[in-house]
Amino acid sequence: MELAEYLKKIFGEGVKSANLAPAVPLPFYLKEGYELSSWxxxxxxxxxxxxSERKTPATLKTHAAQLSKAxxxxxxxxxxxxxxxxxxxxxxxxxxxxxxxxxxxAPGIGVSINERIKEVxxxxxxxxxxxxxxLYLYLLYNRNRLTKNNTPISYSLLSKETGLNTMAVKRxxxxxxxxxxxxxxxxxxxxxxxxxxxxxxxxxxLDTPVKERFFVTANVYNKYIRDNYDLVGAGIAALQEAPxxxxxxxxxxxxxxxxxxxxxxxxxxxxxx
Numbered sequence: 001m002e003l004a005e006y007l008k009k010i011f012g013e014g015v016k017s018a019n020l021a022p023a024v025p026l027p028f029y030l031k032e033g034y035e036l037s038s039w040x041x042x043x044x045x046x047x048x049x050x051x052s053e054r055k056t057p058a059t060l061k062t063h064a065a066q067l068s069k070a071x072x073x074x075x076x077x078x079x080x081x082x083x084x085x086x087x088x089x090x091x092x093x094x095x096x097x098x099x100x101x102x103x104x105x106a107p108g109i110g111v112s113i114n115e116r117i118k119e120v121x122x123x124x125x126x127x128x129x130x131x132x133x134x135l136y137l138y139l140l141y142n143r144n145r146l147t148k149n150n151t152p153i154s155y156s157l158l159s160k161e162t163g164l165n166t167m168a169v170k171r172x173x174x175x176x177x178x179x180x181x182x183x184x185x186x187x188x189x190x191x192x193x194x195x196x197x198x199x200x201x202x203x204x205x206l207d208t209p210v211k212e213r214f215f216v217t218a219n220v221y222n223k224y225i226r227d228n229y230d231l232v233g234a235g236i237a238a239l240q241e242a243p244x245x246x247x248x249x250x251x252x253x254x255x256x257x258x259x260x261x262x263x264x265x266x267x268x269x270x271x272x273x
Contacts, residue, residue, distance in 0.1 A: 003048060003078055006100035007039060010113065014042045022070040030067060032156075038073070044109050047071050048098070050078040053155045053166055054184055057089035064095055074108045125178045127207040131164055132172035136202060138162050143191060143198075152188035179205055234259040 007015045020038035035050040049067055051060070060077050068075040077090075077097040090097050096106040104113040128136060135158065139146075146153045146161070158169045173189045176182040181201050182189045193201065216225065225231070234257045 003037065003050075003098070003100055006098075006104075007041070010104065010111075011041055016040050018045060020045060020047060020071055020073065023072055024070055026067075026070055030063060030070075034063070034067070035078075036067075037078075038071075041109060041111075045073045046106075046109060047073050047075045048078045049075055050080075053170060057086060057093055057095060060090070060097070061093045061095040074106065076106050125175050125205055128175055128202070128205045129171070130207075130209055131168045132175050133206060133209075135162055135164060135169060135172040136176070136206075139191075140195075140198065143195075147191075152190045154188040157188075175205075176202075229258075229260065231258040231260075233257070 004017070016039065018038045018040045033052055033055075035052065037048050037050075039046050039048065047067060049064065051063075055063070064075045064077055074096065077095060079097060079099050082090075082097075082099050082102065087103070091105065094107075096108055098104045098106070104111050106112070138161065139158075142161070143153075146157065155166050155169045155173070158164070158173075159166045162169070164172075173182060173184065176189065177184055179201055181193050181198055182191045191198065
């Protein structure tokens with residue numbers, strides 16, 4: 001259920017949208033870290049802040065207080081889902097929060113509604129998605145560089161480093177947590193295992209992106225493919241381009257491997273299967 005729909009369901013004509021601007025410029029982590037909206041609820045101008053990525057209850061409490069001070073109004077954290085542990089910690093630290101259709105806890109404006117608890121189902125992973133595998137392989141080689149003073153690696157940093165959007169990063173991290181190599185930590189990820197276990201635990205969940213293999217003769221390659229396709233190296237030949245791969249064996253023409261996406265595969269001629 002959307003926030004606007006839920007508020008109108010509860011308060012009827014007693015709620016309307018509003019435009020609220022901060023009295024002071026917001027720091028980057030608040031401006032970019034939350035989707036903000038404001039509503040007048042029975043005469044009380046109220047700010048709702050929806051985090052763009054998962055944050056701990058302690059961080060949500062701190063950020064809600066900062067936003068409340070900047071806007072001069074009560075701030076309520078807007079979540080799409082919640083688990084019992086998160087709910088308890090938010091209750092315990094006094095953070096106002098709302099999960100539309102589930103719970104609305106805002107003692108500062110005199111609201112406490114607990115309809116039902118929509119527990120987050122534990123993610124089960126059969127195979128990592130291609131984007132999750134991209135992030136997994138990137139972290140295999142860059143995790144130590146990105147981890148400083150044992151602090152969590154943020155979603156925004158991983159998004160910037162890999163070019164993946166934040167939601168793709170979040171889904172990948174959720175999958176990593178499900179297979180036991182990482183845990184969510186304050187808007188980012190903290191890894192629980194060393195490099196060897198990082199590889200061993202995830203191997204059963206890796207899947208090949210290769211859907212089909214086909215072979216062409218040198219004549220077909222030279223006549224139809226070489227100058228007509230923007231080929232991407234693959235296999236051993238591609239790995240040898242990486243600085244961390246050491247192999248003095250020379251790759252022969254018969255071992256050259258190239259990758260084509262599905263769209264370009266269809267018109268590509270082949271002679272051998």
